[in-house]
Amino acid sequence: MTRIVFLDRGTIGPSVRLTGPAAPHELVLYERTSPGEVIERLAGAEIAITNKVPLRRETLERLPELRFITVAATGYDVIDVETCRARGVTVSNVRGYAVNTVPEHTIALMLALRRGLPGYRQDVLNGEWARSGQFCFFTHPINDLAGSRLGIIGEGSIGQAVARLAQAFGMETMFAAHKGVDGLGPLYTPFDEVLERADVITLHAPLTPRTRDTLAMPEFRRMKRRPIIINTARGGLVNEADAVAALETGLISGLGFDVLTTEPPAADNPIQRVASRPDVILTPHVAWASAEAQEAVWKQVVDSIDAYLAGEPVRVL
Template sequence: MLKIVFLDRDTIGPSVEILRPAFNHEWVEYGKTAPDDVAARLEGADIAITNKAPIRVAAIDGLTRLKMIAVAATGYDVVDVAACRSRGIIVSNVRGYAVNTVPEHTFSLIFALRRSIVAFRQDVIDGEWQRANQFCFFNHPIRNLAGSTIGIFGRGVLGQSVAHIARSLGMKTLFAARKGTQAAGPLYTAFEEVLERSDILTLHMPLTPETRNMIAMPEFRRMRRRPLMVNTARGGLVDEADLVKALDEGLVGGIGFDVLTSEPPKADNPLLRVLDRPNVIVTPHVAWASDEAMQALWNQVIGHIENFEKGVPSNVVG
């Protein structure tokens, strides 16, 4: 009988029905697991399920029965994939489940920033409308999305879905080529050109050694149109200290971030110092978390585990 250990149930919303594999198995579930407890809790496990609990080489070395890790997320940087590969441990992730929820959240941030929704709401709370002595007032900028240009970093299913929504709103779309690439090809625009031409920049790519701090002060200084900067992908793609500096210098027009380098953020995170500004919105990594998307994610996790048990592993990474 296979033993399955779910390390961090609390990272999946309470609305999700936690279905279990159809085959005979032993199930052990924890609400959350600290990094130092991972090895002990996976002792004797054949299959591990993790969302954010890290499974590193130090833990993997002692787990002689471990045969599979099912990552309940698309990003799998919490797992030492190279160590798993060398020991014959299958690692599977989930894909495509967030094709609606992340783009919708992305555009929620874009709409709110482009039309100064947060700023106007605060004005009403503060009594500005009551004191205006006319039917409306013009304290903050309001810009249409139609006719504007959105630069998209990442041409996977999420980037494509964002582009589909953008085109339906009458926006021009640019897909950025990989940073440092000389020949962009017909489907991509040079990285630097996207920075220069876009009114909105949105990130939809994984965090890797190559993409870490992909956008920092040199990139901000190339942004000619004071774009909105939106990140619903991974913290660490943007240098956060440089982002705040760019905001202070007027190089970007607003910030909409759902992900930060450290989550929850540490007290010294520079974005925490600017949360009260009307052109800054930070949400707590919830772009992925519609009820529908979380259920689809979990169903996919169980599907991968059942496929592994049948000898046909799916969505294998690394």
């Protein structure tokens, strides 16, 4: 009987019923797994399911029976794919499940920050409306999305979906050419031009050595319109210390982050330090997590296991 171990079941909401594959199997669930527990828990397992638990070379080399890893996410930076390839371990991920949930979360962050909603909500709770003596008051900037320019870094399915929603709000959208790359064609606006013209910049790219620190202080200094920066993709795409410095010195006008380099954040994370500001929204990596999207993730995980056991693996990395 095939032994399947899910190392971090807690990354899928409790409302999702975890059905198993069609073939005879033993499915073992762990709410969370620390690095020191991985080898013991995967001992004897042919299939591992992970969302954020890393599987690196030194771990993989001690798991001779492991033959298949299915990542319950699109990003697979937690997996040493090269070592898996060398050891004959097939790796699969899930794709396309987030084309509604992440774009909607992205637009929600844009709307909230452009309209000053976090600040106004806090002011109302603090009694400012009652003390104002009139029907409204103006303590935070309010700007429309309509007529503003959106720079999108990442032209995949999620970036494209964000563009469609933004255009429905009347935004002008620009897909940034890859940093340091010219001649990509008419879809793209030169990277530096996006930095200079955008009122909002949103990131929808994978985290790789090439994309790490896509936005850091050199880029923030080129931003002429003090844009809002949205990151619902991967922590590390934006240098967090530089982003906070840019916010505090007026180079940008807001941060909407759903992802951080280290999750959960350490106490000294610079974004955490400014999270209570009215021009900052920090959400706990839940842009992907609508009820519909979570169901779709698990269905793809099970489908990938069924396909592997049938000898025809899908979405192979």
